[in-house]
């Protein structure tokens with residue numbers, strides 16, 4: 001299995017990270033996760049544009065790198081590992097420098113690394129829906145940056161796992177923000193509600209596709225924060241991400257959503273998403 005590290009494709013047993021890498025010491029870096037469908041990279045432009053945005057927001061200089069170049073790396077890595085359906089994870093850190101909080105010397109080079117993996121789409125869950133729990137959103141106030149610092153997300157997801165749930169839906173006070181690794185939507189009376197894409201959530205690439213689908217389907221897409229009570233009382237609940245696509249949530253904590261079955265709007269959005277995959281391929 002190949003990984004990409006320090007501008008090279010090497011066997012994973014040969015990949016080495018310097019212990020003074022700021023990603024290792026501080027989580028000082030950013031990442032993206034890009035889907036491969038049928039041997040083709042999916043929405044890589046959107047993902048890499050978001051990576052460049054994250055870089056800008058943390059003052060990480062990515063001069064010399066481009067969306068096109070990184071897409072090429074992604075394609076090559078997937079091809080070298082014969083990934084037909086799966087994904088590529090890519091991260092970039094602020095580089096190697098003796099541990100000290102301020103940014104290192106401007107000449108310090110960012111360190112890129114990437115791995116790929118193969119897996120099928122989560123057909124079973126997409127068809128039947130999943131369970132979620134709710135947890136406090138204890139993260140920082142720049143969740144719009146796809147930072148390597150994921151402790152808040154990790155603790156939330158672990159709680160979901162311990163409770164036999166697929167995802168942890170987070171809330172600040174009573175306001176639903178997003179999932180530990182997904183965006184969250186509540187459908188009520190034929191309208192889709194989701195938290196605005198501000199500093200409190202990651203503006204998901206899948207979220208953007210869902211927004212476009214909703215517009216094409218003439219379903220109102222309302223970017224307004226909603227409460228836990230609203231979530232519990234929703235007709236349908238959906239979570240979305242690059243790896244789980246348009247995923248129905250049929251139970252939140254002990255509460256059944258709607259009639260406990262996958263809803264009609266969810267199904268319409270899933271169909272649009274399938275068409276989008278086809279059109280990109």
Ligand code: PMP
Nearest residue numbers: 181182183202204205206241242
């Ligand atoms: N929010 C968080 C916290 C995430 O980790 C993810 C997954 N990257 C998302 C939302 C969904 O984003 P995307 O659709 O771009 O995968």
